[in-house]
Amino acid sequence: MSEASLAAAEGRRSGTETRLGLLCLAVLVVLLFLAPGLVNPGILFVIGMTLIQAVFALSWNLLFGFTGLASFGHAGFFAIGAYFTGAALRYDFHLPFLAVLAVAGLLGALVALAIGVVALKRLTGIFLAVLTVALTEAMAKIIGFSPALGEQDGLGNIPRPVIDLGLFRIDLTHGDDYYRFLVVATVLIVAALWWVVHSRLGRTFRAIREDADRARFVGIDVARYRVISFMISGGTAALAGALSAPLTRIVTLDQVNWLASTQPILNSLLGGFTSFWGPIVGSAAFSTINYFTRGFPGLSEIMVGGILVVVILVAPTGILGLLGKLRRRALGKGGRK
Amino acid sequence: MTGTPLLTATDLRVSYGAFEVIKGVSLSVDAGDALAIIGPNGAGKSTLFKALTGEISCRSGEVRFLGKDVTALPAHLRTAEGMGRTFQVSRVFLELTALANVIVALESRQRCKKRGQGRWWRAAPEPALVEEAGHLLSQLGIAHLRHEVAATISHGDRKRLELALALALDPLILMLDEPTAGMAPADRMHIVDLILSIRAEKGVAVIMTEHDMDVIFSISERVMVLNYGEVIAAGTVDEVRNSQTVREVYLGKDMYHAEG
Numbered sequence: 001m002s003e004a005s006l007a008a009a010e011g012r013r014s015g016t017e018t019r020l021g022l023l024c025l026a027v028l029v030v031l032l033f034l035a036p037g038l039v040n041p042g043i044l045f046v047i048g049m050t051l052i053q054a055v056f057a058l059s060w061n062l063l064f065g066f067t068g069l070a071s072f073g074h075a076g077f078f079a080i081g082a083y084f085t086g087a088a089l090r091y092d093f094h095l096p097f098l099a100v101l102a103v104a105g106l107l108g109a110l111v112a113l114a115i116g117v118v119a120l121k122r123l124t125g126i127f128l129a130v131l132t133v134a135l136t137e138a139m140a141k142i143i144g145f146s147p148a149l150g151e152q153d154g155l156g157n158i159p160r161p162v163i164d165l166g167l168f169r170i171d172l173t174h175g176d177d178y179y180r181f182l183v184v185a186t187v188l189i190v191a192a193l194w195w196v197v198h199s200r201l202g203r204t205f206r207a208i209r210e211d212a213d214r215a216r217f218v219g220i221d222v223a224r225y226r227v228i229s230f231m232i233s234g235g236t237a238a239l240a241g242a243l244s245a246p247l248t249r250i251v252t253l254d255q256v257n258w259l260a261s262t263q264p265i266l267n268s269l270l271g272g273f274t275s276f277w278g279p280i281v282g283s284a285a286f287s288t289i290n291y292f293t294r295g296f297p298g299l300s301e302i303m304v305g306g307i308l309v310v311v312i313l314v315a316p317t318g319i320l321g322l323l324g325k326l327r328r329r330a331l332g333k334g335g336r337k
Numbered sequence: 338m339t340g341t342p343l344l345t346a347t348d349l350r351v352s353y354g355a356f357e358v359i360k361g362v363s364l365s366v367d368a369g370d371a372l373a374i375i376g377p378n379g380a381g382k383s384t385l386f387k388a389l390t391g392e393i394s395c396r397s398g399e400v401r402f403l404g405k406d407v408t409a410l411p412a413h414l415r416t417a418e419g420m421g422r423t424f425q426v427s428r429v430f431l432e433l434t435a436l437a438n439v440i441v442a443l444e445s446r447q448r449c450k451k452r453g454q455g456r457w458w459r460a461a462p463e464p465a466l467v468e469e470a471g472h473l474l475s476q477l478g479i480a481h482l483r484h485e486v487a488a489t490i491s492h493g494d495r496k497r498l499e500l501a502l503a504l505a506l507d508p509l510i511l512m513l514d515e516p517t518a519g520m521a522p523a524d525r526m527h528i529v530d531l532i533l534s535i536r537a538e539k540g541v542a543v544i545m546t547e548h549d550m551d552v553i554f555s556i557s558e559r560v561m562v563l564n565y566g567e568v569i570a571a572g573t574v575d576e577v578r579n580s581q582t583v584r585e586v587y588l589g590k591d592m593y594h595a596e597g
Contacts, residue, residue, distance in 0.1 A: 199460040203441050216392075217412060220445050221413050
């Protein structure tokens, strides 16, 4: 069954497995930290972008996998964060960088709140999908005509920030320092989202995903919790965008189009939307495929398309769903316990 | 017992478009009462249920719960006030385990009652709630299924789980929409026993719709007969059983006269 069930909360997964999982995670984080000394700058950049895509995909999957809502214009939230941070650094808003990140996340959440309040009763299904696409397209048009945001050319020459904590300064402008900051930020965001999904709030979201009517009849204010989920998701997507701007040092309209909106969807489906970790695994897999097919223009699109068809037809629960099935088979249980 | 009835509906009217489905129905249920609403298919039983629980809004009329006007209150707030409900085709949170289903309901109750959650930063459910959920499951005879995912448990057990969800919020009234629909006769009687024991233990009032007369007669003291959105008879089980109009509706007019 899906990892998304309350298995962990009920201690159904054995202690050894949990410890093994935590160990793997720790090793991964250490490797990510050491990566600047292990790989060339090109690959390091790809890893950095993968971390950002992973956070972005996690934000989308909080909606889809855990609350049962689908946003097809999630790039809009990402762009809010990216453009705000880009502008804040480039035009020097006199805000500490951590505050810039916080404001970016808050902006994303506020836009989600506004959409939620306007569409409170219809925050489901095709209506939300179309609404998010429309708003994102509108945003792209507005940015395209804003000279301060670089119009069609994008906002370039974004400087990397210096974090001033009063007692000491962390200079992220040199070498791989920003990358290391990105690793820390990603770990913190992933931890926060893990908490959301596995907390009382996450259980409420899942109940709404399973059956909104039944949820109402256990006293859950469905509309309110859908908006809360949408706000956390929008805020996190904006945060992912905010983290991306200093890494790429340019923000362009490519990050606001519908193709950018499909990226977190593809990553979540590939990795497995029923699992919390699925979007991260999917992002990593996608980046790997892209990296190894980069020399063949057009091939990566075909590969990506082909893999998606296979995933949807053969393993609708993605890589992690497939691995779970194999694991159960290896344990000789044939199916669920 | 105070003078105020638990639940009253006054001249409820519900329309789907131009078509009036409920044409001025009134009813009253006291604490601990059991009322069965019967009637042929399409009589408006389920619609009346939805109007009482707040799933659909009424065109006119008034619903009062504990003396308070709840006509404009959405379903989740009526639930918080103490109206529990089950569905004709049982509805539970399919991908969650039986235990998790009940935990979600208990956590919602905590929220409804504005009871703070101790140690909110802990992601796992509170041990006290897990224990209470387990207790509720064993009360309904499905403790052995606690770690089963709801989608994999049988029809009858799912009905029990749904009852557990409704009971988790300490309801004052249980609204049961065909509690034994689609069940084997033996299973039916289990559910009846269960409902009777819940009533005996917690003094919960019950409103139910049902087709099976044995089930109705074992649970309810009072019966209301609905036909084409109107109440055509109401009273004790015996009164309704002997009513001429009810016989006509159920058996057909001609048949009734032929029998004679």
